Amino acid sequence: MGQKVVTKVWVVDNDVESTVENMQSCTQIVYAAHLLKADEAVAFPTETVYGLGANALSNVAVEKIFAAKGRPSDNPLIVHIAKKEQLSTIASEVPAKAEKLMEAFWPGPLTIILPRTDEVASLVTAGLDSVGVRMPDHPIALALIAAANLPIAAPSANRSGRPSPTTAAHVLADLEGRVAGVVDGGATGVGLESTVIDVTVEPPVILRPGGITREQLEEVIGSVDLDPSFQAGAAETPRAPGMKYTHYAPEGEMWLVEGGEERVRVKMADMLHEAKQHGRRTGVLATEETAAYWRANPDADIVLSVGSRTDLGEVAHQLYAVLREFDNLKAQFIVGETFSREGLGMAVMNRLEKAAGGRIERA
Secondary structure, three states: OOOOOOOEEEEOOOOOOOOHHHHHOOHHHHHHHHHHHOOOOEEEEOOOOEEEEEEOOOHHHHHHHHHHHOOOOOOOOEEEOOOHHHHHHHEOOOOHHHHHHHHHHOOOOEEEEEEEOOOOOHHHHOOOOEEEEEOOOOHHHHHHHHHHOOOEEOOEOOOOOOOOOOOHHHHHHHHOOOOOEEEEOOOOOOOOOOEEEEOOOOOOEEEEOOOOOHHHHHHHHOOOEEOHHHOOOOOOOOOOOOOOOOOOOOOOEEEEEEOOHHHHHHHHHHHHHHHHHOOOOEEEEEOOOOHHHHHOOOOOOEEEEOOOOOOHHHHHHHHHHHHHHHHHOOOOEEEEOOOOOOOOHHHHHHHHHHHOOOOEEEO
């Protein structure tokens, strides 16, 4: 990254009564859209996490995303649109199953892999002949994309490998001085990135689990496969974001422990004690059900809850903020509980496994 830039911040009230059309004309959105049209990179909220956007038709613009994030250029980006009419610019074909998924889940946290057009910047697709597209379910995101009148490539607005940002403050902590602007629309909703599904193959394949579950997808289009390469440590060429490299990681060394409840507690306690013996500042990623237990453990310096085990939506919403809080509190060694891989749990565990770099102890 070269010389620092002045990062402008615009606070936009995410008023549920505001229409996308009204929001398009607000001064902050107009100015941010002007920067996007000038091939600058601008961060903005979506219903999942904050994205770092740039003109998806310009390699000059997209290069600024990679430079700001420190992101490897073989990691493809998702293109965001505000209306289906924009699809013809970036997708050469829209299969029938893709149409069904759009009807069911757009706008929303679902990215669909489609055959690309030649208009899409080559950096967006990392040289692949396909492109991931989604329509975010957030009035500020939709208004900004519509005002720019461009398809917007946008990965999460964080330094590569760091936990994804769910507030503008998270974005600024990572990218201030590296991007032209940040649209502050408050905290995001889902908290985990979109589900990515490839419909260029049959049956369609989930490349990254997210807010839309496998079960929900199968209700609409029938059988859906899971790609093993979304697991941590996969070595294949990534066909979607999040399929390669360490992601979502706190700065401290993180381990997950899975197994029977009592065995997990014993193993976690042993790991905490050993870390303390080596002078490390320890942390526990707990749930509401276990937080009090761990706060009574003298070897646990920091205990943070991601919510109740009975509400995986809450866990998903809070996960990245909790991982970042471990950094704020200078945790050097973190142990965490695991969750069921059913439904939304698949996405939660996918992010946790990547945050831990695949370090899992089985008690």
